[in-house]
Amino acid sequence: MIEFKLPSLGADMDEAQINEWLVKPGDTVARGQVVAEVETTKSAVEVECWEEGTVxxxxxxxxxTVPVGTVLATLANPDEPSAEVRPREPEVAAAAPVARPEPEPSATVSIERPPQVTTVHSVRQPPPSSAAPDPTHRQWISPAARRRARDLDVDLRTIEGTGPAGSIVIDDVVRAASRPVEQPANVHVDRNAAMRNTIAAAMIRSKRDIPHYYLSDTISLGPMSAWLEARNASRPLSERVLPAVLLLKATAVAARKYPEMNGFWTDGEFEARSGIHLGVAIAIRGGGLIAPAIHDVADKPVDRVMSDLADLVKRARAGTLRSSELSDPTLTVTSLGDQGVETVFGVIYPPQVALVGFGSILERPWIENGQVRAMPTVVASLAADHRVSDGRRGALFLAEIRELLQNPDQL
Structure with a gap:
């Protein structure tokens, strides 16, 4: 028997709410298949299963709402007799808060602590026996209605269902989208407050546990700008590559040469990762940041990184990220250039050990071949973990990024 558990989707997550099951008992599950949608304080996330078997x-x-590590479902091994499969699904959870173990003082312990089995069973309730909605239960929402609400940007909390037992169906969502709906003021306030508290907990842990050091370098982007201009000149607008893509690509290729910047600090030691999955800081609707991963950036052509970045930003703001995109980042890149910031010094996102920042691309006076000229430049910064690297290695890492940006053909 295989246990499918709620994965950790980052240091700022210790629990999630189950929004929707996309499989049922008896279904066959393949590796990487999305099997559920969960809601965190930041976003709705599609959770993948990385085991094969039958539900x-x-x-x-x-x-x-259950803690990270809770067993969400059990799967039969592919070679297990089908008779062992028990076709039983959980009922809709009660609206009352779910009992959860009290968190430990250390954020690290509370995230990784295995959940109690009683947490799950305490929320089971029998289904209502009549067609009338039961006020003690969470409202039923059809999966199709939930997806349509997301597409139309309709808040399901403002809709009264007209389906069986008061459930919300597609027609309810369409009607709600066609009329102005007044959002209670406290809904956004409460959600934003929860998000800020979640981010704050992760950043407090980072600054408390990680001995940061910081470096910065001003890089001339003249060669990169000329290369991009020539590359994009004959392309339609939709196929042009943005400067930010080359910044990401250069960071990933440099990390391949300096592997101590790419990996995790866990259980008192550094674990380098072979895959370079860059977390990209993205501002999300309603405030706050999320940093999902673009996978294997160093190995992808620039055009592919561009399409992956556009897709990731779109889905992050629509709330349709996958769990692997939140759990896999090995090194994060943040840029506040579009906000007019010249330099950004970030806080490392645990358990990662480094964060690269880029400010605005600005024209500055630059001396080249003994002459002063206006040159596009960017300030690149590094926040790194002194337990894993030192200032000299960090400086060489930034110098490698500079070398790559000034010789974009190497990308």
Whole structure:
């Protein structure tokens, strides 16, 4: 039997609510298949399963909020007899808060601590026996209605369902989208407050536990700008590559040469990662940041990184990220250039060990071959973990990024 658990989607997440199951008992699951959608304080996330098998039992009902590490479902091994599969699904969770173990003083312990089995079973309730909606239960929402609400940017909390047992169906969502809906003021306030608290907890942990050091370098982007201009000249607008893509690509290629910048600090030691999955800081609707990964950036052509970045930003702001994109980043890049900031010094996102920042691309006086000329430049910064690297290696890493940006053909 295989246990499918709620994965950790980053240091700023210790629990999530089950929004929707996309499989049922008896279904065959392939590696990488999206099997559920969960809601964190930042976003709705599609959770993938990385095991093969047949779903035996869904243990956590829709609407339940459970800690990271909770067993959400069990799967039968591919060679396990089909008779072992028990076609039983959990009922919808009660609206009352779910009992959870009290967090430990250390944020690290509370995230990684295995959940109690009683957490899941305490939320099970029998389904209502009549067609009338039961006020003690979370409202039923059809999966199709939930997807349509996301597409139309409709808040499901403002809709009264007209389907069976008061459930929300597609027609309810379409009607709600066609009329102005007044959003209660406290809804956004409460969600934003929860998000800020979540981010603050992760950043407090980072500054408390990680001995940061900081470096910066002003880089001339004249060669990169000329290369991009020539490359984009004959392309339609939709196929042009943005300067930010070359900044990402250069960071990833440099990290391949300096592997101590790419990996995790866990259990008192550094674990280097072979895959370079860059977390990209993205501002999300309603405030706050999220940093999902573009996978294997160093190995992808520039055009592919551009399309992946555009897709990632779109889905991050629409709330349709996948769990692997939140759990896999090995090194984060943040840029506040579009906000007019010249230099940004970031806080490392644990358990990562480095963060690269880029400010605005600005024209500055630049001396080249004994002459002063206006040159596009960018300030690149590095925040790194002194337990893993020192200032000399950090300086060489930034110098490698500079070398690559000044010789873009190497990218």
């Amino acid at each position: 035996r039992e869904l243990l956590v009902p829709v609407g339940a």
